[in-house]
Structures are given as structure tokens and as C-alpha cells.
């Protein structure tokens with residue numbers, strides 16, 4: 197093929213789009229704000245947020261992001277709770293995400 201792209205179907209191309217949005221816009225936020233507790237060394241609730249596949253795999257309670265309904269996902273619920281709430285993320289008095297970071301994390 198002209199651009200050297202593998203001959204992928206429409207579904208996997210759509211996936212690649214989400215994945216690169218994640219890599220470009222969401223991963224840097226999670227890297228700074230979440231990966232200290234959800235990364236390679238610590239993975240609280242068996243959840244890692246340091247790569248797209250891990251985010252989509254979810255944690256000990258199952259998926260935290262629902263494909264096609266990111267707004268209704270546990271991850272978005274937690275970052276949009278009032279900061280004092282038990283389930284709020286990032287946990288332990290860490291600074292809440294900015295509205296722009298919440299907006300980007302809720303895309304896709």
C-alpha cells in the first residue's frame with residue numbers, strides 16, 4: 197500500500213484512531229496524575245493506566261472504561277465526583293484534574 201499501512205479493516209482503523217487520541221492527549225495526563233498509583237510499580241485495585249490496553253482491560257472490578265460510553269464509565273465517574281468523596285480519583289488529597297483534563301479523559 198502507498199503509505200505502507202497494513203491492510204486493516206474499518207474497525208481496527210477506528211480503534212487505531214482512539215488509540216492515538218489516547219496516546220497524544222490522555223496518556224500524558226494519566227502519566228502525571230494517576231500512574232504513581234496505577235502503573236508498573238504500584239497497581240492499586242489491579243488497575244494500570246500506563247498504556248491503552250491496560251486502561252481498556254480495567255481493574256479488579258472489571259472494565260473502568262466502556263467503549264462507546266466513556267461518559268458512563270467508572271473512570272469518568274470517579275474523576276468527576278466531588279473531591280471529598282471516597283471513590284474520588286486521584287486519591288488521597290491529590291489535586292483534582294482540571295476541567296480541560298477531565299474533558300480530554302472523557303473523550304473517545
Ligand code: HEC
Pocket residue numbers: 226229230231232233234240241243245254255256257258260270271274275282283285286287288290293
Ligand atoms: C494516591 C494513589 C492513587 C492515585 C494518584 C490514583 N488512584 Fe485510582 N485508585 C487508588 C486506590 C487505592 C484504588 C482502590 C480503592 C478504590 O477503589 O477507591 C483506586 C481505584 C481506582 C479505580 C477503580 C478500579 C477498580 O477496578 O475498582 C479507578 C477507575 C481509578 N482508581 C482511576 C484513577 C485515575 C483515572 C487516576 C488519575 C486521575 C487515579 N485513579 C489516581 C489509588 C490512586
